[in-house]
Amino acid sequence: MNSEIGRLILKRLGIAIITLVIVSFAVFFTTNMLPGDTATILLGQAATPEAVAGLREAMHLNDPAITRFFHWAFGFVTGDLGKSYANNMEISTLIGNRFLNTLELAAITTVIAVPFALTLGITSAVARGSLYDRIVTVLTIGVISVPEFVIASTAVLIFAVYLRWLPAISFVNEIHSVSDMLRMYAMPVVTLTFVVSAQIIRMTRAAVIETLDTPYVEMALLKGASRSRMVLRHALPNALGPIVNALALSLSYLIGGVIIIETIFNYPGIAKLMVDAVATRDLPLIQTCAVIFCAGYLILITIADIIAIISNPRLRK
Amino acid sequence: MTDKIINWTKSDDAKVEDAIRRGASRRDLLKLMLASGVAVTAGSAIFGRASSAVAGTPVSGGHFKAAGLSSSNADTLDPAKASNGTDYVRCCSLYNRLTVIDGSGVPQMELAEKLESKDAKTWTATLRKGVTYHDGKALTSDDVVFALNRHLDPSVGSKVAKIAAQFAEIKAVDPSTVEIVLEAANADLPFILALQHFMIVQDGTTDFSKGIGTGPFTLETFEPGVRSIMKKNQNYWKPGLPHIDSFEFFAIGDDNARVNALLAGDIHLAAAINPRSTKLVESQSGFELSKSTNGNYTNLNIRLDMNKPEFVTGMKYLINRDQIISSALRGDGEIGNDQPISPANVYHNADLKPKEFDPDKAKHYFEKAGVLGQSIPVITSDAAGNAVDMAMIVQAAGADIGLNLDVQRVPSDGYWSKYWLKAPIHFGNIDPRPTPDIFFSLLYASNAPWNESQYKSPKFDKMLLEARGMLDQTKRHEIYNEMQTMISDDAGTIIPAYITNADALSTKVKGLLTNPVAGMMGYSMAEHIWLES
Numbered sequence: 001m002n003s004e005i006g007r008l009i010l011k012r013l014g015i016a017i018i019t020l021v022i023v024s025f026a027v028f029f030t031t032n033m034l035p036g037d038t039a040t041i042l043l044g045q046a047a048t049p050e051a052v053a054g055l056r057e058a059m060h061l062n063d064p065a066i067t068r069f070f071h072w073a074f075g076f077v078t079g080d081l082g083k084s085y086a087n088n089m090e091i092s093t094l095i096g097n098r099f100l101n102t103l104e105l106a107a108i109t110t111v112i113a114v115p116f117a118l119t120l121g122i123t124s125a126v127a128r129g130s131l132y133d134r135i136v137t138v139l140t141i142g143v144i145s146v147p148e149f150v151i152a153s154t155a156v157l158i159f160a161v162y163l164r165w166l167p168a169i170s171f172v173n174e175i176h177s178v179s180d181m182l183r184m185y186a187m188p189v190v191t192l193t194f195v196v197s198a199q200i201i202r203m204t205r206a207a208v209i210e211t212l213d214t215p216y217v218e219m220a221l222l223k224g225a226s227r228s229r230m231v232l233r234h235a236l237p238n239a240l241g242p243i244v245n246a247l248a249l250s251l252s253y254l255i256g257g258v259i260i261i262e263t264i265f266n267y268p269g270i271a272k273l274m275v276d277a278v279a280t281r282d283l284p285l286i287q288t289c290a291v292i293f294c295a296g297y298l299i300l301i302t303i304a305d306i307i308a309i310i311s312n313p314r315l316r317k
Numbered sequence: 318m319t320d321k322i323i324n325w326t327k328s329d330d331a332k333v334e335d336a337i338r339r340g341a342s343r344r345d346l347l348k349l350m351l352a353s354g355v356a357v358t359a360g361s362a363i364f365g366r367a368s369s370a371v372a373g374t375p376v377s378g379g380h381f382k383a384a385g386l387s388s389s390n391a392d393t394l395d396p397a398k399a400s401n402g403t404d405y406v407r408c409c410s411l412y413n414r415l416t417v418i419d420g421s422g423v424p425q426m427e428l429a430e431k432l433e434s435k436d437a438k439t440w441t442a443t444l445r446k447g448v449t450y451h452d453g454k455a456l457t458s459d460d461v462v463f464a465l466n467r468h469l470d471p472s473v474g475s476k477v478a479k480i481a482a483q484f485a486e487i488k489a490v491d492p493s494t495v496e497i498v499l500e501a502a503n504a505d506l507p508f509i510l511a512l513q514h515f516m517i518v519q520d521g522t523t524d525f526s527k528g529i530g531t532g533p534f535t536l537e538t539f540e541p542g543v544r545s546i547m548k549k550n551q552n553y554w555k556p557g558l559p560h561i562d563s564f565e566f567f568a569i570g571d572d573n574a575r576v577n578a579l580l581a582g583d584i585h586l587a588a589a590i591n592p593r594s595t596k597l598v599e600s601q602s603g604f605e606l607s608k609s610t611n612g613n614y615t616n617l618n619i620r621l622d623m624n625k626p627e628f629v630t631g632m633k634y635l636i637n638r639d640q641i642i643s644s645a646l647r648g649d650g651e652i653g654n655d656q657p658i659s660p661a662n663v664y665h666n667a668d669l670k671p672k673e674f675d676p677d678k679a680k681h682y683f684e685k686a687g688v689l690g691q692s693i694p695v696i697t698s699d700a701a702g703n704a705v706d707m708a709m710i711v712q713a714a715g716a717d718i719g720l721n722l723d724v725q726r727v728p729s730d731g732y733w734s735k736y737w738l739k740a741p742i743h744f745g746n747i748d749p750r751p752t753p754d755i756f757f758s759l760l761y762a763s764n765a766p767w768n769e770s771q772y773k774s775p776k777f778d779k780m781l782l783e784a785r786g787m788l789d790q791t792k793r794h795e796i797y798n799e800m801q802t803m804i805s806d807d808a809g810t811i812i813p814a815y816i817t818n819a820d821a822l823s824t825k826v827k828g829l830l831t832n833p834v835a836g837m838m839g840y841s842m843a844e845h846i847w848l849e850s
Contacts, residue, residue, distance in 0.1 A: 034730075035730075035731040035734065035735065036731060036734055040734065041391075042391060042398065042400070042474060043474065043476065048478070048479060050471060051474065051475075051478050053471065054471020054472050054474065055471065055472065055474040057471070057472060058471075058472035058473075058474065086389075086390050086391040086541075087390060087391060087392065087393055087541050089526065089541065094390060094542075097540065097543075098543070153573065156574070156577050156581075157577070160577060160578075160581035160583075161577050161580045161581050164581060164582065167578075167581060167583045168574065168580075168581035168583050169569060169574065169583055169584075171583070173544070263570060263574070264571060264574050265574070266567070266569045266570075266571075266578070268540075268542070268543040268544075272542070273390060273542060276389035276390045276391070276542055277390055279389065279730075280389060280390060280391045282390060282391075285390060
């Protein structure tokens with residue numbers, strides 16, 4: 001079994017490196033196709049031909065695209081992320097804190113959302129068809145259908161503007177105590193929990209119901225296994241594959257896709273940084289963000305596959 | 318003496334308050350009240366009430382938090398590259414310039430003690446003594462020479478390289494005197510040096526992320542796209558300023574989130590709020606608006622080289638300026654008369670009246686031009702503020718008289734390089750500039766880089782040159798008045814309104830006056846305001 005997993009990880013690592021190369025290459029050249037470059041965008045309306053030419057020269061934008069790509073790629077591999085075109089600061093400085101903020105938000109959301117969603121998914125599957133199941137289903141479908149900006153804005157209006165219990169924006173730099181942290185993270189985390197749990201609940205419920213219908217679960221029932229043993233020992237391990245994959249997808253969204261939450265709560269994370277970078281055509285910054293998102297996704301998917309194999313007796317051999 | 322006042326409404330309060338903010342004296346106010354029929358005896362009561370918002374004794378201390386509207390990885394503390402309100406606010410807090418525009422639009426001396434010239438071509442600036450940088454070094458003329466000359470270096474990427482191009486020679490005469498020789502006479506130099514880009518930085522600075530200047534605050538933290546925190550400069554050369562201990566500035570890009578943060582008490586000031594939110598802010602106690610019309614405008618440009626002159630004239634009568642102000646701008650605007658010099662500028666021509674909305678007259682011109690029945694494309698975009706709403710209003714007015722305007726809405730990204738100045742009929746958006754000379758050279762001279770309607774007049778060009786070097790103010794006013802009339806009548810740029818900026822703030826913030834340069838007291842509020850405990 002161990003060699004099986006070792007081989008899988010090695011294979012995944014190989015694929016991951018190839019994927020990262022392709023993604024960074026694709027991102028680089030599609031960004032290059034956008035109209036304008038950093039020089040014209042920084043100068044904005046003041047972009048006279050002489051001014052643009054001067055700034056391009058100073059920023060080394062006149063080098064051929066392929067040279068700039070390899071320059072960036074070589075630096076990245078050797079651990080030098082380079083400098084931002086837009087403000088000449090080290091990319092590592094620009095990304096560092098914001099990446100930590102993003103991870104923090106993702107981690108807190110995961111800790112709350114995953115147990116919450118799994119519990120609801122499994123219990124509603126077991127109590128299939130009951131009133132409880134129907135309520136959970138209606139609520140999750142409701143949450144999936146309402147866009148997150150509506151949930152977030154409504155929460156801000158109620159809890160920040162009218163009740164004044166919570167701050168309207170997240171000053172993550174000003175957290176000095178646990179109660180500060182709870183106040184700052186309450187609304188972003190709850191909103192994100194809604195968004196990611198809804199998918200996980202639906203997926204868990206469907207997967208568990210499917211395995212509960214299989215002959216071996218019926219066998220366990222006939223053998224006189226208790227209800228909880230039947231679900232947790234016999235049904236769940238076999239349903240875990242699709243569930244962890246749904247989890248991985250939802251969590252990878254937390255790393256790169258929370259732009260709306262970052263905007264509404266003015267949360268200084270990495271998604272907004274990448275959007276800004278695209279707007280200023282700041283290639284080294286875009287590249288680095290893209291690689292981070294891509295790597296995060298690949299890592300989560302690989303972990304999900306490994307868990308699926310370990311948990312499933314048939315895949316284990 | 319009685320304090321009972323009749324016929325006095327909230328809007329009158331606002332008018333008086335505004336007058337006080339603009340620097341009106343007690344006597345001016347009494348005149349204003351006499352004109353509106355209020356008994357003089359009641360004057361003191363009104364003055365007392367309205368001025369409580371602006372007057373009072375400054376208190377020191379406190380942490381002031383304000384939010385602007387845009388911030389990104391391109392945020393900079395390099396004054397030459399500063400490109401939006403967020404950068405300007407930070408530069409105004411860290412640095413000083415030679416001159417600064419006061420509340421009535423007149424340049425005052427800041428780091429310069431004197432700025433003199435006999436012929437408007439060779440200027441001598443005498444620097445203030447005893448001014449030191451945050452790192453303790455003294456301000457010298459070498460710094461001024463460096464700070465001004467660097468705009469001429471293309472690799473700096475200065476936003477005002479075009480304006481700086483007129484600096485023929487800048488040299489230090491002695492440690493506290495600088496001589497500035499211009500390519501040609503320009504009486505506006507005191508206005509020009511007050512631009513945020515001409516902040517004085519230390520000789521030889523290459524790393525601007527430290528923000529070392531002579532300004533009211535020293536830099537504590539600066540994270541582009543996130544926030545900046547500054548501490549009071551204990552050795553600031555202006556006595557008694559700043560009042561606050563520290564100043565935090567960041568941006569909340571989302572309009573609603575910015576207003577919510579203010580109403581939730583997380584920040585003291587939300588800059589440039591959307592007109593849709595002004596009612597909400599006004600209805601809450603503990604918050605108020607500070608409005609100023611600084612001359613920003615969104616205009617409809619009809620290229621004279623691609624359209625018939627009768628069509629252009631017709632369009633000027635088809636613009637319902639009042640409706641644009643009341644619907645597109647939701648009341649936050651001052652009526653425009655198709656020329657760029659707004660009432661915020663001392664050279665504004667108040668005698669030049671805006672053209673009436675007159676569909677019949679417009680139709681008459683359109684018939685002459687033979688354009689009725691054709692489909693005429695008009696390019697609009699969110700890139701120019703309110704342009705989409707304005708286009709709808711003009712389109713509806715045209716439809717009523719049989720003019721078929723085909724309004725095409727295009728994306729903001731790339732608008733300025735792809736459509737602006739290029740499409741036959743399109744919208745533009747122009748930020749306020751300090752002087753008529755800059756407006757005219759940039760937008761209306763025959764060789765102007767942004768000649769939005771391709772207006773060309775040798776007479777106009779001649780007048781522009783003549784007024785530029787003129788130190789005689791009366792004569793200068795006359796020439797600029799006539800030039801405004803020429804633009805209004807002959808150019809193809811329709812300027813229906815000057816947009817009013819509204820900053821929303823907590824009533825705890827005191828001492829925030831309006832400034833014709835921009836909102837947030839011309840970006841330098843942090844230096845002047847104080848926080849009531």
